Amino acid sequence: MVGLHPVRELLRAGRPVRRVLVADTRDASPVLDEILALARRAGVHVDEVDRARVDERAEGLVHQGVLALAPAFAYASLDEVRRRAGDRPLLLVALDSVTDPHNLGSIARTADAVGAHGLLVPARRAASVTPTAEKAAAGALAHLPVVQVTNLVRTIRSLQGEGVWAVGLDGDAPTDIADSRLLADPVVLVVGAEGRGLSRLTAETCDELVRLPMHGAVGSLNASVAAGVALYEVLRQRS
Incomplete structure:
Protein backbone atom coordinates (compact mmCIF):
# COMPACT_ATOMS: atom_id res chain seq x y z
CA MET A 1 0.00 0.00 0.00
CA VAL A 2 1.55 3.31 -1.06
CA GLY A 3 0.71 6.98 -0.57
CA LEU A 4 -0.34 9.14 2.33
CA HIS A 5 -4.11 8.68 2.14
CA PRO A 6 -4.18 4.94 1.35
CA VAL A 7 -1.75 4.17 4.19
CA ARG A 8 -3.66 6.38 6.63
CA GLU A 9 -6.97 4.69 5.77
CA LEU A 10 -5.41 1.24 6.09
CA LEU A 11 -4.36 2.12 9.65
CA ARG A 12 -7.64 3.86 10.43
CA ALA A 13 -9.56 0.75 9.37
CA GLY A 14 -7.50 -1.41 11.71
CA ARG A 15 -6.25 -3.63 8.88
CA PRO A 16 -3.12 -5.69 9.60
CA VAL A 17 0.10 -3.81 8.80
CA ARG A 18 3.54 -5.32 9.31
CA ARG A 19 5.62 -2.18 8.92
CA VAL A 20 5.50 1.39 7.59
CA LEU A 21 8.40 2.77 5.58
CA VAL A 22 8.89 6.55 5.53
CA ALA A 23 11.41 8.17 3.19
CA LEU A 32 1.94 12.00 7.82
CA ASP A 33 1.71 13.03 11.47
CA GLU A 34 -1.58 11.12 11.73
CA ILE A 35 -0.03 8.05 10.08
CA LEU A 36 2.80 8.04 12.60
CA ALA A 37 0.36 8.44 15.50
CA LEU A 38 -1.90 5.66 14.21
CA ALA A 39 1.08 3.36 13.71
CA ARG A 40 2.29 3.99 17.26
CA ARG A 41 -1.17 3.32 18.65
CA ALA A 42 -1.43 0.05 16.71
CA GLY A 43 2.08 -1.07 17.63
CA VAL A 44 3.23 -0.97 14.00
CA HIS A 45 6.96 -0.39 13.56
CA VAL A 46 7.93 2.67 11.46
CA ASP A 47 11.26 2.70 9.62
CA GLU A 48 12.81 5.87 8.23
CA VAL A 49 14.72 4.73 5.14
CA ASP A 50 16.48 6.08 2.09
CA ARG A 51 14.00 7.32 -0.52
CA ALA A 52 15.47 4.94 -3.10
CA ARG A 53 14.33 2.02 -0.99
CA VAL A 54 10.76 3.33 -0.94
CA ASP A 55 10.97 3.92 -4.71
CA GLU A 56 12.02 0.32 -5.21
CA ARG A 57 9.27 -1.09 -3.02
CA ALA A 58 6.61 1.13 -4.65
CA GLU A 59 7.36 -0.34 -8.10
CA GLY A 60 6.66 2.88 -9.98
CA LEU A 61 3.61 4.02 -8.04
CA VAL A 62 3.51 7.56 -6.64
CA HIS A 63 4.17 6.96 -2.95
CA GLN A 64 4.58 10.49 -1.47
CA GLY A 65 7.36 9.11 0.71
CA VAL A 66 5.18 6.60 2.59
CA LEU A 67 4.64 2.88 2.09
CA ALA A 68 2.95 0.23 4.23
CA LEU A 69 3.97 -3.42 4.17
CA ALA A 70 0.80 -5.43 4.70
CA PRO A 71 -0.66 -8.86 3.91
CA ALA A 72 -2.40 -9.37 0.57
CA PHE A 73 -5.81 -7.74 0.22
CA ALA A 74 -8.49 -9.76 2.00
CA TYR A 75 -11.65 -10.23 -0.05
CA ALA A 76 -14.98 -10.32 1.75
CA SER A 77 -17.95 -12.67 1.50
CA LEU A 78 -21.50 -11.74 0.55
CA ASP A 79 -22.55 -12.59 4.09
CA GLU A 80 -20.16 -9.94 5.42
CA VAL A 81 -21.65 -7.41 3.02
CA ARG A 82 -25.19 -8.29 4.11
CA ARG A 83 -24.20 -7.80 7.75
CA ARG A 84 -22.67 -4.44 6.87
CA ALA A 85 -25.97 -3.30 5.33
CA GLY A 86 -27.97 -4.28 8.39
CA ASP A 87 -31.54 -2.96 8.08
CA ARG A 88 -30.68 -0.47 5.35
CA PRO A 89 -31.58 -1.17 1.68
CA LEU A 90 -28.63 -3.03 0.19
CA LEU A 91 -26.51 -1.14 -2.34
CA LEU A 92 -23.88 -3.10 -4.27
CA VAL A 93 -21.81 -2.25 -7.32
CA ALA A 94 -20.94 -5.10 -9.70
CA LEU A 95 -18.17 -4.73 -12.27
CA ASP A 96 -18.79 -6.76 -15.42
CA SER A 97 -15.25 -7.55 -16.65
CA VAL A 98 -13.78 -4.12 -15.91
CA THR A 99 -10.08 -4.71 -16.57
CA ASP A 100 -8.44 -1.40 -15.64
CA PRO A 101 -7.37 -1.35 -11.97
CA HIS A 102 -7.52 2.46 -12.03
CA ASN A 103 -11.23 2.20 -12.85
CA LEU A 104 -11.77 -0.38 -10.13
CA GLY A 105 -10.11 1.90 -7.58
CA SER A 106 -11.97 5.00 -8.71
CA ILE A 107 -15.33 3.21 -8.62
CA ALA A 108 -14.54 1.88 -5.14
CA ARG A 109 -13.75 5.42 -4.00
CA THR A 110 -17.14 6.72 -5.16
CA ALA A 111 -18.99 3.65 -3.92
CA ASP A 112 -17.57 4.21 -0.44
CA ALA A 113 -18.40 7.92 -0.62
CA VAL A 114 -22.11 7.27 -1.28
CA GLY A 115 -22.35 4.56 1.37
CA ALA A 116 -22.45 1.46 -0.83
CA HIS A 117 -22.11 -1.77 1.10
CA GLY A 118 -19.79 -3.65 -1.21
CA LEU A 119 -18.21 -4.18 -4.61
CA LEU A 120 -18.54 -7.37 -6.69
CA VAL A 121 -15.72 -8.28 -9.07
CA PRO A 122 -15.29 -11.41 -11.20
CA ALA A 123 -12.39 -13.68 -10.28
CA ARG A 124 -11.35 -14.14 -13.94
CA ARG A 125 -10.76 -11.82 -16.89
CA ALA A 126 -11.23 -8.72 -14.76
CA ALA A 127 -9.22 -6.33 -12.63
CA SER A 128 -8.51 -7.43 -9.08
CA VAL A 129 -7.46 -5.36 -6.07
CA THR A 130 -3.82 -4.47 -6.75
CA PRO A 131 -1.58 -1.70 -5.37
CA THR A 132 -2.58 0.35 -8.43
CA ALA A 133 -6.28 -0.06 -7.61
CA GLU A 134 -5.65 0.74 -3.95
CA LYS A 135 -3.77 3.89 -4.90
CA ALA A 136 -6.61 5.00 -7.20
CA ALA A 137 -9.11 4.33 -4.42
CA ALA A 138 -7.26 6.74 -2.11
CA GLY A 139 -7.91 4.54 0.91
CA ALA A 140 -11.52 3.56 0.16
CA LEU A 141 -10.59 -0.11 -0.29
CA ALA A 142 -9.52 -0.22 3.36
CA HIS A 143 -13.18 0.33 4.25
CA LEU A 144 -15.31 -1.00 1.36
CA PRO A 145 -15.74 -4.80 1.24
CA VAL A 146 -14.89 -6.35 -2.12
CA VAL A 147 -16.36 -9.75 -3.01
CA GLN A 148 -14.57 -11.75 -5.70
CA VAL A 149 -17.14 -13.97 -7.40
CA THR A 150 -16.65 -17.00 -9.62
CA ASN A 151 -19.66 -16.27 -11.83
CA LEU A 152 -21.11 -12.75 -11.84
CA VAL A 153 -24.38 -13.65 -13.57
CA ARG A 154 -25.02 -16.49 -11.12
CA THR A 155 -24.31 -14.14 -8.21
CA ILE A 156 -26.69 -11.51 -9.59
CA ARG A 157 -29.42 -14.14 -9.98
CA SER A 158 -28.87 -15.29 -6.41
CA LEU A 159 -29.25 -11.71 -5.18
CA GLN A 160 -32.41 -11.29 -7.24
CA GLY A 161 -33.79 -14.34 -5.46
CA GLU A 162 -33.28 -12.43 -2.20
CA GLY A 163 -35.27 -9.42 -3.45
CA VAL A 164 -32.37 -7.33 -4.79
CA TRP A 165 -32.94 -5.54 -8.10
CA ALA A 166 -30.19 -5.60 -10.74
CA VAL A 167 -29.88 -2.34 -12.68
CA GLY A 168 -27.34 -2.20 -15.50
CA LEU A 169 -25.78 0.86 -17.12
CA ASP A 170 -26.26 0.80 -20.89
CA GLY A 171 -25.87 3.78 -23.19
CA ASP A 172 -28.53 2.40 -25.55
CA ALA A 173 -31.12 1.68 -22.85
CA PRO A 174 -34.60 3.21 -23.32
CA THR A 175 -34.87 4.40 -19.70
CA ASP A 176 -33.09 7.43 -18.28
CA ILE A 177 -31.55 6.61 -14.89
CA ALA A 178 -33.54 9.42 -13.26
CA ASP A 179 -36.75 7.66 -14.31
CA SER A 180 -35.83 4.35 -12.67
CA ARG A 181 -38.09 3.38 -9.79
CA LEU A 182 -35.82 0.61 -8.51
CA LEU A 183 -32.88 2.52 -7.07
CA ALA A 184 -34.35 3.27 -3.65
CA ASP A 185 -34.90 -0.46 -3.07
CA PRO A 186 -32.16 -3.04 -2.46
CA VAL A 187 -30.14 -2.90 -5.69
CA VAL A 188 -26.96 -4.01 -7.38
CA LEU A 189 -25.75 -1.45 -9.92
CA VAL A 190 -23.98 -3.26 -12.76
CA VAL A 191 -21.21 -1.43 -14.61
CA GLY A 192 -19.91 -2.75 -17.93
CA ALA A 193 -16.40 -3.15 -19.21
CA GLU A 194 -14.38 -0.39 -20.81
CA GLY A 195 -15.34 -0.04 -24.46
CA ARG A 196 -17.83 -2.89 -24.88
CA GLY A 197 -20.10 -2.27 -21.90
CA LEU A 198 -22.23 -5.03 -20.41
CA SER A 199 -21.91 -8.56 -21.75
CA ARG A 200 -25.03 -9.90 -23.46
CA LEU A 201 -25.84 -12.41 -20.71
CA THR A 202 -25.31 -9.86 -17.93
CA ALA A 203 -27.55 -7.35 -19.71
CA GLU A 204 -30.27 -9.99 -20.16
CA THR A 205 -30.05 -10.89 -16.46
CA CYS A 206 -30.59 -7.32 -15.25
CA ASP A 207 -34.10 -6.32 -14.19
CA GLU A 208 -33.65 -2.94 -15.83
CA LEU A 209 -31.16 -1.23 -18.11
CA VAL A 210 -30.72 2.52 -17.72
CA ARG A 211 -28.76 5.19 -19.55
CA LEU A 212 -27.10 8.38 -18.42
CA PRO A 213 -28.35 11.49 -20.26
CA MET A 214 -25.76 12.61 -22.83
CA HIS A 215 -26.04 15.94 -24.67
CA GLY A 216 -22.49 16.53 -25.91
CA ALA A 217 -20.54 15.38 -28.94
CA VAL A 218 -18.83 12.51 -27.10
CA GLY A 219 -21.17 9.54 -26.88
CA SER A 220 -19.92 7.74 -23.80
CA LEU A 221 -18.23 8.13 -20.45
CA ASN A 222 -15.33 6.33 -18.84
CA ALA A 223 -16.55 3.38 -16.72
CA SER A 224 -15.54 4.99 -13.44
CA VAL A 225 -17.13 8.33 -14.35
CA ALA A 226 -20.36 6.63 -15.45
CA ALA A 227 -20.46 4.64 -12.22
CA GLY A 228 -19.90 7.81 -10.20
CA VAL A 229 -22.75 9.67 -11.89
CA ALA A 230 -25.07 6.69 -11.45
CA LEU A 231 -24.17 6.19 -7.79
CA TYR A 232 -24.97 9.80 -6.98
CA GLU A 233 -28.34 9.38 -8.68
CA VAL A 234 -28.93 6.39 -6.39
CA LEU A 235 -27.95 8.55 -3.42
CA ARG A 236 -30.27 11.35 -4.60
CA GLN A 237 -33.23 9.01 -4.88
CA ARG A 238 -32.53 7.45 -1.49
CA SER A 239 -32.31 10.86 0.14
Whole structure:
Protein backbone atom coordinates (compact mmCIF):
# COMPACT_ATOMS: atom_id res chain seq x y z
CA MET A 1 0.00 0.00 0.00
CA VAL A 2 1.55 3.31 -1.06
CA GLY A 3 0.71 6.98 -0.57
CA LEU A 4 -0.34 9.14 2.33
CA HIS A 5 -4.11 8.68 2.14
CA PRO A 6 -4.18 4.94 1.35
CA VAL A 7 -1.75 4.17 4.19
CA ARG A 8 -3.66 6.38 6.63
CA GLU A 9 -6.97 4.69 5.77
CA LEU A 10 -5.41 1.24 6.09
CA LEU A 11 -4.36 2.12 9.65
CA ARG A 12 -7.64 3.86 10.43
CA ALA A 13 -9.56 0.75 9.37
CA GLY A 14 -7.50 -1.41 11.71
CA ARG A 15 -6.25 -3.63 8.88
CA PRO A 16 -3.12 -5.69 9.60
CA VAL A 17 0.10 -3.81 8.80
CA ARG A 18 3.54 -5.32 9.31
CA ARG A 19 5.62 -2.18 8.92
CA VAL A 20 5.50 1.39 7.59
CA LEU A 21 8.40 2.77 5.58
CA VAL A 22 8.89 6.55 5.53
CA ALA A 23 11.41 8.17 3.19
CA ASP A 24 14.04 10.29 4.91
CA THR A 25 13.39 13.08 2.39
CA ARG A 26 9.59 13.18 2.76
CA ASP A 27 7.74 16.44 3.28
CA ALA A 28 6.09 17.09 6.63
CA SER A 29 2.29 17.06 6.59
CA PRO A 30 -0.65 16.63 8.98
CA VAL A 31 -1.55 13.38 7.20
CA LEU A 32 1.94 12.00 7.82
CA ASP A 33 1.71 13.03 11.47
CA GLU A 34 -1.58 11.12 11.73
CA ILE A 35 -0.03 8.05 10.08
CA LEU A 36 2.80 8.04 12.60
CA ALA A 37 0.36 8.44 15.50
CA LEU A 38 -1.90 5.66 14.21
CA ALA A 39 1.08 3.36 13.71
CA ARG A 40 2.29 3.99 17.26
CA ARG A 41 -1.17 3.32 18.65
CA ALA A 42 -1.43 0.05 16.71
CA GLY A 43 2.08 -1.07 17.63
CA VAL A 44 3.23 -0.97 14.00
CA HIS A 45 6.96 -0.39 13.56
CA VAL A 46 7.93 2.67 11.46
CA ASP A 47 11.26 2.70 9.62
CA GLU A 48 12.81 5.87 8.23
CA VAL A 49 14.72 4.73 5.14
CA ASP A 50 16.48 6.08 2.09
CA ARG A 51 14.00 7.32 -0.52
CA ALA A 52 15.47 4.94 -3.10
CA ARG A 53 14.33 2.02 -0.99
CA VAL A 54 10.76 3.33 -0.94
CA ASP A 55 10.97 3.92 -4.71
CA GLU A 56 12.02 0.32 -5.21
CA ARG A 57 9.27 -1.09 -3.02
CA ALA A 58 6.61 1.13 -4.65
CA GLU A 59 7.36 -0.34 -8.10
CA GLY A 60 6.66 2.88 -9.98
CA LEU A 61 3.61 4.02 -8.04
CA VAL A 62 3.51 7.56 -6.64
CA HIS A 63 4.17 6.96 -2.95
CA GLN A 64 4.58 10.49 -1.47
CA GLY A 65 7.36 9.11 0.71
CA VAL A 66 5.18 6.60 2.59
CA LEU A 67 4.64 2.88 2.09
CA ALA A 68 2.95 0.23 4.23
CA LEU A 69 3.97 -3.42 4.17
CA ALA A 70 0.80 -5.43 4.70
CA PRO A 71 -0.66 -8.86 3.91
CA ALA A 72 -2.40 -9.37 0.57
CA PHE A 73 -5.81 -7.74 0.22
CA ALA A 74 -8.49 -9.76 2.00
CA TYR A 75 -11.65 -10.23 -0.05
CA ALA A 76 -14.98 -10.32 1.75
CA SER A 77 -17.95 -12.67 1.50
CA LEU A 78 -21.50 -11.74 0.55
CA ASP A 79 -22.55 -12.59 4.09
CA GLU A 80 -20.16 -9.94 5.42
CA VAL A 81 -21.65 -7.41 3.02
CA ARG A 82 -25.19 -8.29 4.11
CA ARG A 83 -24.20 -7.80 7.75
CA ARG A 84 -22.67 -4.44 6.87
CA ALA A 85 -25.97 -3.30 5.33
CA GLY A 86 -27.97 -4.28 8.39
CA ASP A 87 -31.54 -2.96 8.08
CA ARG A 88 -30.68 -0.47 5.35
CA PRO A 89 -31.58 -1.17 1.68
CA LEU A 90 -28.63 -3.03 0.19
CA LEU A 91 -26.51 -1.14 -2.34
CA LEU A 92 -23.88 -3.10 -4.27
CA VAL A 93 -21.81 -2.25 -7.32
CA ALA A 94 -20.94 -5.10 -9.70
CA LEU A 95 -18.17 -4.73 -12.27
CA ASP A 96 -18.79 -6.76 -15.42
CA SER A 97 -15.25 -7.55 -16.65
CA VAL A 98 -13.78 -4.12 -15.91
CA THR A 99 -10.08 -4.71 -16.57
CA ASP A 100 -8.44 -1.40 -15.64
CA PRO A 101 -7.37 -1.35 -11.97
CA HIS A 102 -7.52 2.46 -12.03
CA ASN A 103 -11.23 2.20 -12.85
CA LEU A 104 -11.77 -0.38 -10.13
CA GLY A 105 -10.11 1.90 -7.58
CA SER A 106 -11.97 5.00 -8.71
CA ILE A 107 -15.33 3.21 -8.62
CA ALA A 108 -14.54 1.88 -5.14
CA ARG A 109 -13.75 5.42 -4.00
CA THR A 110 -17.14 6.72 -5.16
CA ALA A 111 -18.99 3.65 -3.92
CA ASP A 112 -17.57 4.21 -0.44
CA ALA A 113 -18.40 7.92 -0.62
CA VAL A 114 -22.11 7.27 -1.28
CA GLY A 115 -22.35 4.56 1.37
CA ALA A 116 -22.45 1.46 -0.83
CA HIS A 117 -22.11 -1.77 1.10
CA GLY A 118 -19.79 -3.65 -1.21
CA LEU A 119 -18.21 -4.18 -4.61
CA LEU A 120 -18.54 -7.37 -6.69
CA VAL A 121 -15.72 -8.28 -9.07
CA PRO A 122 -15.29 -11.41 -11.20
CA ALA A 123 -12.39 -13.68 -10.28
CA ARG A 124 -11.35 -14.14 -13.94
CA ARG A 125 -10.76 -11.82 -16.89
CA ALA A 126 -11.23 -8.72 -14.76
CA ALA A 127 -9.22 -6.33 -12.63
CA SER A 128 -8.51 -7.43 -9.08
CA VAL A 129 -7.46 -5.36 -6.07
CA THR A 130 -3.82 -4.47 -6.75
CA PRO A 131 -1.58 -1.70 -5.37
CA THR A 132 -2.58 0.35 -8.43
CA ALA A 133 -6.28 -0.06 -7.61
CA GLU A 134 -5.65 0.74 -3.95
CA LYS A 135 -3.77 3.89 -4.90
CA ALA A 136 -6.61 5.00 -7.20
CA ALA A 137 -9.11 4.33 -4.42
CA ALA A 138 -7.26 6.74 -2.11
CA GLY A 139 -7.91 4.54 0.91
CA ALA A 140 -11.52 3.56 0.16
CA LEU A 141 -10.59 -0.11 -0.29
CA ALA A 142 -9.52 -0.22 3.36
CA HIS A 143 -13.18 0.33 4.25
CA LEU A 144 -15.31 -1.00 1.36
CA PRO A 145 -15.74 -4.80 1.24
CA VAL A 146 -14.89 -6.35 -2.12
CA VAL A 147 -16.36 -9.75 -3.01
CA GLN A 148 -14.57 -11.75 -5.70
CA VAL A 149 -17.14 -13.97 -7.40
CA THR A 150 -16.65 -17.00 -9.62
CA ASN A 151 -19.66 -16.27 -11.83
CA LEU A 152 -21.11 -12.75 -11.84
CA VAL A 153 -24.38 -13.65 -13.57
CA ARG A 154 -25.02 -16.49 -11.12
CA THR A 155 -24.31 -14.14 -8.21
CA ILE A 156 -26.69 -11.51 -9.59
CA ARG A 157 -29.42 -14.14 -9.98
CA SER A 158 -28.87 -15.29 -6.41
CA LEU A 159 -29.25 -11.71 -5.18
CA GLN A 160 -32.41 -11.29 -7.24
CA GLY A 161 -33.79 -14.34 -5.46
CA GLU A 162 -33.28 -12.43 -2.20
CA GLY A 163 -35.27 -9.42 -3.45
CA VAL A 164 -32.37 -7.33 -4.79
CA TRP A 165 -32.94 -5.54 -8.10
CA ALA A 166 -30.19 -5.60 -10.74
CA VAL A 167 -29.88 -2.34 -12.68
CA GLY A 168 -27.34 -2.20 -15.50
CA LEU A 169 -25.78 0.86 -17.12
CA ASP A 170 -26.26 0.80 -20.89
CA GLY A 171 -25.87 3.78 -23.19
CA ASP A 172 -28.53 2.40 -25.55
CA ALA A 173 -31.12 1.68 -22.85
CA PRO A 174 -34.60 3.21 -23.32
CA THR A 175 -34.87 4.40 -19.70
CA ASP A 176 -33.09 7.43 -18.28
CA ILE A 177 -31.55 6.61 -14.89
CA ALA A 178 -33.54 9.42 -13.26
CA ASP A 179 -36.75 7.66 -14.31
CA SER A 180 -35.83 4.35 -12.67
CA ARG A 181 -38.09 3.38 -9.79
CA LEU A 182 -35.82 0.61 -8.51
CA LEU A 183 -32.88 2.52 -7.07
CA ALA A 184 -34.35 3.27 -3.65
CA ASP A 185 -34.90 -0.46 -3.07
CA PRO A 186 -32.16 -3.04 -2.46
CA VAL A 187 -30.14 -2.90 -5.69
CA VAL A 188 -26.96 -4.01 -7.38
CA LEU A 189 -25.75 -1.45 -9.92
CA VAL A 190 -23.98 -3.26 -12.76
CA VAL A 191 -21.21 -1.43 -14.61
CA GLY A 192 -19.91 -2.75 -17.93
CA ALA A 193 -16.40 -3.15 -19.21
CA GLU A 194 -14.38 -0.39 -20.81
CA GLY A 195 -15.34 -0.04 -24.46
CA ARG A 196 -17.83 -2.89 -24.88
CA GLY A 197 -20.10 -2.27 -21.90
CA LEU A 198 -22.23 -5.03 -20.41
CA SER A 199 -21.91 -8.56 -21.75
CA ARG A 200 -25.03 -9.90 -23.46
CA LEU A 201 -25.84 -12.41 -20.71
CA THR A 202 -25.31 -9.86 -17.93
CA ALA A 203 -27.55 -7.35 -19.71
CA GLU A 204 -30.27 -9.99 -20.16
CA THR A 205 -30.05 -10.89 -16.46
CA CYS A 206 -30.59 -7.32 -15.25
CA ASP A 207 -34.10 -6.32 -14.19
CA GLU A 208 -33.65 -2.94 -15.83
CA LEU A 209 -31.16 -1.23 -18.11
CA VAL A 210 -30.72 2.52 -17.72
CA ARG A 211 -28.76 5.19 -19.55
CA LEU A 212 -27.10 8.38 -18.42
CA PRO A 213 -28.35 11.49 -20.26
CA MET A 214 -25.76 12.61 -22.83
CA HIS A 215 -26.04 15.94 -24.67
CA GLY A 216 -22.49 16.53 -25.91
CA ALA A 217 -20.54 15.38 -28.94
CA VAL A 218 -18.83 12.51 -27.10
CA GLY A 219 -21.17 9.54 -26.88
CA SER A 220 -19.92 7.74 -23.80
CA LEU A 221 -18.23 8.13 -20.45
CA ASN A 222 -15.33 6.33 -18.84
CA ALA A 223 -16.55 3.38 -16.72
CA SER A 224 -15.54 4.99 -13.44
CA VAL A 225 -17.13 8.33 -14.35
CA ALA A 226 -20.36 6.63 -15.45
CA ALA A 227 -20.46 4.64 -12.22
CA GLY A 228 -19.90 7.81 -10.20
CA VAL A 229 -22.75 9.67 -11.89
CA ALA A 230 -25.07 6.69 -11.45
CA LEU A 231 -24.17 6.19 -7.79
CA TYR A 232 -24.97 9.80 -6.98
CA GLU A 233 -28.34 9.38 -8.68
CA VAL A 234 -28.93 6.39 -6.39
CA LEU A 235 -27.95 8.55 -3.42
CA ARG A 236 -30.27 11.35 -4.60
CA GLN A 237 -33.23 9.01 -4.88
CA ARG A 238 -32.53 7.45 -1.49
CA SER A 239 -32.31 10.86 0.14
